[in-house]
Amino acid sequence: MIRIPAAQSGPLRRLCSQPSLHLRPLNRKLAVQAVNKKMVEASLSCSYTDIKRGVKKLLQLPAPHYVVFLADNSPETGVSWCPDCVRCGPAVKRVCAEQGASLLEVLVGQRAAWKDPQHPLRQDAAIQLSGVPDLMCWGADGPTAKLGGALEKAASPGEAVGVVAKFLLDTR
Numbered sequence: 001m002i003r004i005p006a007a008q009s010g011p012l013r014r015l016c017s018q019p020s021l022h023l024r025p026l027n028r029k030l031a032v033q034a035v036n037k038k039m040v041e042a043s044l045s046c047s048y049t050d051i052k053r054g055v056k057k058l059l060q061l062p063a064p065h066y067v068v069f070l071a072d073n074s075p076e077t078g079v080s081w082c083p084d085c086v087r088c089g090p091a092v093k094r095v096c097a098e099q100g101a102s103l104l105e106v107l108v109g110q111r112a113a114w115k116d117p118q119h120p121l122r123q124d125a126a127i128q129l130s131g132v133p134d135l136m137c138w139g140a141d142g143p144t145a146k147l148g149g150a151l152e153k154a155a156s157p158g159e160a161v162g163v164v165a166k167f168l169l170d171t172r
Contacts, residue, residue, distance in 0.1 A: 042061045042062070042102045042103070043093065043096070043097070043102075043103045043104075043105065044057055044058055044061075044102075044103070044104045044105065045104070045105040045106075045107070046104065046105075046106055046107070047106070047107050047109070048069075048106055048107065048108050048109060048119075048120060048121050049120075051106055051121075054104050054106065055067070055104060055138065057104075058102055058103075058104040058138065059138070059140060061102035062100070062102055063102070064101050064102070064137065064168070064171065064172055065101070065102050065104070065137070065138040065139070066092075066096055066101050066102070066103050066104070066135060066136065066137055066138060066168070067103075067104045067105075067106055067135070067136045067138050067143070068089070068092045068093075068096075068103060068104070068105050068106070068133060068134070068135045068136075069106050069108055069121065069129055069132050069133060069134045069135075069136075070082070070085045070089050070105060070106070070107055070108065070132055070133050071085045071107070071108055071109075071110075071111070071114060071132050071133075072107045072108070072109055072110055074110070074111075075110075081110065081111045082111075082132055082133070084132065084133055084151075084152045084154075085132055085133045087154070087156070087157055087160060088133045088151050088152070088154055088157070088160040088164075089105075089133060090157065091154075091157050091160035091161045091163075091164055092133065092135055092151070092160070092164050093105075094161065095161055095164040095165050095168060096164075096168070099165075099168050101168060104138075106121075108121060108129070108132055114132065126142040126143055127142075127143060130148075130149075131148075131149060131152050132152070133151050133152060134146065134147060134148065134151060134152070135147040135151055135164060135167060137167075137171040144171070145167075145170070145171045147163070147164075147167045150163050150167075151163055151164065151167075
């Protein structure tokens, strides 16, 4: 975690004071650069039931803004019930961090909840989520671009990195 000196003020200080905001340096050298340049990897996480509050916090972070939809971890195994999310989730987080993008991770719930056709994220007119994992570019008025099935179809973590990197490049 990055510790901001008490004398430090401004947007970075305000961001660090938010309890649910996790600011992690990519490595020790970048941690120093982050404080000096006010650049940090910023990621948030919330449940689908809390998406409005999560998006509100996301939009307070530096642009560009992205939202990744992933499956919850199984209580029995501690690992996501969705193998595509296990394969692609870390790639999304890594590429967003490397590109300086702000990221909100939205957990869609356990398998039974997600598979319900009446799931709120499936029914939301703006989101219309049909599968996980999925990545969306987010603006003040909601999603501006959606990656869709390309991420879900990535056959390896390396392929997922390429898919995410291209999406971020195309949506900047």
